[in-house]
Amino acid sequence: MRRAGRSLTVTDTFALEPALQALLTDLGVRPAHVLRRAGLPPDLLARGPVRLAAAPYFSLWRALEEETGDPLLPLTIGRALSPEVFDPPLFAALCSPELRTAAHRIATHKRLVCPVKLRVDEAPDRIRVVYEWPAALEPPPLLVATELVFWAVLARTATRHGVRPLRVAAPVPPKDAEPYREFLGTAIERGPLPSVTFSATDADRPFLTADQRMWDFFEPELRRRLSELDADASTAERVRAALLEQLPAGSAAMEATARTLTVSTRTLQRRLKDEGTSFQAVLNATREALARHYLTHSGLSAREVSFLLGYQDPNSFYRAFHAWTGRTPAEATAEVV
Secondary structure (H helix, E strand, O other): OOOOOOOOOOOOEEEEOOHHHHHHHHOOOOHHHHHHHOOOOOOHHHOOOEEEEHHHHHHHHHHHHHHHOOOOHHHHHHHHOOHHHOOHHHHHHHOOOEHHHHHHHHHHHHHHOOOOEEEEEEEOOEEEEEEEOOOOOOOOHHHHHHHHHHHHHHHHHHHOOOOOOOEEEEOOOOOOHHHHHHHHOOOEEEOOOOEEEEEHHHHOOEOOOOOHHHHHHHHHHHHHHHHHHHHOOOHHHHHHHHHHHHHHHOOOOHHHHHHHOOOOHHHHHHHHHHOOOOHHHHHHHHHHHHHHHHHHHOOOOHHHHHHHOOOOOHHHHHHHHHHHHOOOHHHHHHOOO
């Protein structure tokens, strides 16, 4: 049975790989200037292995945008990307036989280097990669756009073919849309979550960079790093990760969560109690965080949000949201209109 991966929190840390210095140099900016602007030590990248929590990680990306003054920086980064500046999980993806396998590998290991969870949705005629960021923090639009551009770069680099996504979406599309349309072959549309969709033909197009022996070399180390990241996960965090997968499917039952975590409901209750919480408390906190995010950033109606949160009756969601926030869903949505 597949185990749920640990949910990301704002206190998790993510590796900054040494290749970042090479990328910044290729972009014509001084790493020390970007770090200083982000409120980080200017010699940070020279200190050996570096890890950042989500907030300073996002600050680093905002500082890069300010330092370059480049309104099309995601495209500039996309053109500058090469295997030499890929993070290990991404470089390992180049060893995949095709984009479909690469997407699943990146989805598994991405949280080592970035505060985001990836979901890979497959259908007979297409494959879609969806980004889910920590609900408590909003990523810079620059970072979101760069992540989406990356997939086209990866596919084209590995296949040596002009792969074009079928659809690209983001909550905040770039203001200057035409350059992205020219680069990607499609415009970045507005959508509730960042995502990029490829045809099944392109998803299965052979990678000319495929190298099983190189993957066999990378995979044990990546698995070890994931194990270290998960070692400190609390039961509450694991429950939240399971709920993030279950709720959109309409399931909020403790029994389903216990099955996902391969424990009995009694054991799950005991472990949560030992951590000073309960299943209902974690469920309520998860629903509240998702509700706030959906109502203020997705454009979904309150009724649609209620079903995404696993409520069978929208009125139950309305009452719960008012109990959490003292406001109605409509009032929360109106604040950002």
